[in-house]
Amino acid sequence: MNVPLAPLRLPSTEWVPLDLPHEMLGSWLNGKFDENVRAKFFRGMEFENPAGDPGWFGPDSATWYVHSHTPALIFGLQSASYIERLDPSIFWMGMHHSRLVRRREDGTATTAIDPDGAMTRLGHSLAFFMGTAYGSTETAERLARTVRAMHHTIKGVRPDGAAYDADDPEWLRWNYATVVWGIATAHEIYHPRPLRGAELDRYYGEFVRVGHALGGTGLPTTKADTLECLESYLPRLALTHGNAMATGANLRNRAQAAVDWAIRDIQPRWAQQLISYRPPNPVERRARRSAVWTIINSAHLSMGEAPEFAAAKRRVAGGTDVPHTLPRYELGSDPELSRTEVEAAFSH
Template sequence: MVPLPHRALVRSIAGRFDGHFDTQVRSRFFRGLEFAGPEGDPGWFGPGSAVWHVHSHTPLLSFGLACAAYLEGLDPSIYWMGVQHSRIVTKDGDGRPVGGIDPEGAAIRFGHSLSFFIGTAYGSTATAERLARTVRAMHHTVKGTRPDGLAYDADDPQWLRWNYATVVWGLATAHERYHPRPLRGKDLDRYYGEFVRVGHALGGTDLPTTKAETLECLRAHLPCLALTHGQAARTGPNLRDVPTTLLTGPFMDWAVRDTLPGWAATMVMHRPPNPVELRARRTALRLLLNGVYAATGPIEEFRQAQARVAAGTTAVPTDPAYVPGTDPARTREEAEALA
């Protein structure tokens, strides 16, 4: 129960979240995605799956993606992929990065990410396949060289494994810590085991399927990691003048860093506050995220998915159809046109 003095604030934030989702995410990034049909189609996971349970809490899904993005950014190659192949970093007139974040570019990346992880979770089978095909096409074009001369390739198996591990870790950790009915133990490992289908659909191999395996996968990548200038300049005490929203601002920056594995927290010199303050901060975030969800309820797409299988499913959930190496060659422009 949200304390009475805070109910109006939660309703206000929930209204802003719902309105923002409709105008900035659904209308821009959900075009052509099917959730209401075909009747009986379970998609990749289906009702009763751990993935449906985890991904149906949209505020927590959004927070988990922010956690994953922060962790994956500790890989300098990923940082330079973003700098050189996306609009997320501001650039000067000559196209050189100047260190800031382009708000519109960041919003576009977040919108595409959210539609992908919602659509592959409980969209129709065709929708999940389409989304995976689009992301793979984009990844196939992300190849280049970092300023230190090291080449990068978004299709590299080691990179795919690391990227997958950061995503599943971020989503599962946000769920485990803040969901009102969190999966734990073997039930949480069921989520890790189910979600691997998404990693395979993007070309990943030898992916972790449990929480323990995922932690080991992340830790094993440590020799490849570093604190880039871009990461250091926009976190912790260096964070300045960032508008405070549901997913930004100094408090949310702290909340994201609070989910890092211990070794990653050490990299960014993150230190928890005293136990009393730590509990208070986490309680405040739990009330906020779950208050927003309680006020808005499941998004329309999840309700459509539930109705799609209300009379039962006509098939069992299928593995992604992608066979690595079978995608046609596409230019960046052609890949973007698939979205």
Template sequence: MYLPHQLVGQLLNKKFDEDVRRHYFRGMEFAAPVGDPGWFGPGSAVWHVHSHMHALIFGLQCAAFMERLDPSIYWMGMHHSRLVKRDPQTGEAKPELDPKGLAVRLGHSIAFFIGTAYGSTETAERLAQSVRAMHHTIKGVRPDGARYDADDPDWLRWNYATVVWGLATAHELYHPNPLRGKKLDRYYGEFVRVGHALGGTDLPTTKAETLECLESYLPKLAVTHGTATSTGPGVPFPQNMVDWAIRDTLPKWAKQLVAHTDPNIIERTARRAAVWSVINGLSAATGPIPEFRQAQARVKGGTTVPHTVPTYVPGTDPVRSRDEVERSFA
């Protein structure tokens, strides 16, 4: 006889299978080849952090919020992304998120960070190559005349730092068994492989270095129209609960930039406890993700090497058109 939480878990897993795995996990290998540890392998901090799917998803939202404090990121999205709504007649972007486009972006992001964590070496390499191919097509000019290029090393460093900070901070706050101190720095040090695989250079490898890196970009950052209209006290319930939790993860200077004020310690603790209960309630209902279990089985008898590392050398990717890249993501 199934208990209520087991039924909820079944429904949530079925919906995730239909909405995410069926569309975005195609062609990804987790069960083979036997003995292949992928980029990280058993005992790694990355395997521990990414196994908590719902904290991972929340961390990706935190990363996206901080990322778009760079005006160039905002205009990359306006010019190239499906995330924003567009005028049906002119195709011109509006500063409003498109729910369908947001779901597609989230699906691809989840698949990437699960695939690079637990997938075979070939799976991780292919995922990274696909994302790099998309980055290669994102170049343009902002309305103020400033140029942007998703292959720019300075942009890649900012993008990487926001992602690793978002994922690690969400883990610290909302994982039931979080890594802290030097153990958490292991995660920062391991995860840098993903940044290198996407073309990043001179990337931070500890929590302190990441905080320093993020703050160094402050002179370049701003609250764009899109950010201003999608956060703060005007956001309706229940989105405002998630919006608050995201802003709560920001460093002090970033909170000041978006005019976020921490409540008193009692209220802040109560709010975090509520968010913790939701995230971990979902995780308890759905259970361990199958990709993690498959990866564990893949290396149950041992690994061929401690881990493999990304092989990408900047500038060696084949040239692909935007249409070719879009088809690879379809």
């Protein structure tokens, strides 16, 4: 999955001009999104055409509804990233192969986050999860091909001698479960009108198409199955240095500490125990969650509907011939590409 391997490092609390009128704040947020994400990472993605193309999910899908709330989607991806990095292999994949961390002159990774690398990873993630959700069928296929190609290059050995391979079916299953859980749980808690019960399970069942397109097999298709899948990996997990450095006293500003708390607060109970997190009393927890809910939904209200989602709705305004298309990927059918060729594909 094209997910950030480190939480988004927020600037100081003065970075966002909260004193602007609502309309001006929305314009400012959209301008920053256009400048830092859309202009760099959404190139070549098609949402408006071809007319009548439902894409992988279609206008009546739970996936279109869940992914259309961009701030909640971002928070869900950050929450997925946090639980994902409890797998030491994931942590070392990021250290060895990602641009998230600064490197010494000899290429050795340091533990310091590279802000440009973090923004690049976030941009690619948003492009992937918005493009596969409501982009055209060809856009979704191209994005999946590119991410698979990147996964094919991520192989190595951890410092303790354990080998890792991003194409390992067990790793793909864990990675998929963290992502669908993160997005769905953020939606369930912080969306103003969240899907619940059977409707939320419809999202879990639909989203498995993305996992299959990336080579996953035996993937969970309900909330209960996903939670069971996540917990079954507990014997392999640990509090990695990456998670420790992104938690509590190691954070340097209040904005990031607030995001860190919210991310840890929605983790499954066994994961909270692993990271030594104890929820506050129910009254304080509700107050904190209400504050986070207000921030996430104020950002969404200020920004308005994403242009890509609006374009997708226009694409199917006249109807579709089928409710959705299915990913065409067959295991083992990808050509071999070098890392340089894969990174070139990401830039188009």
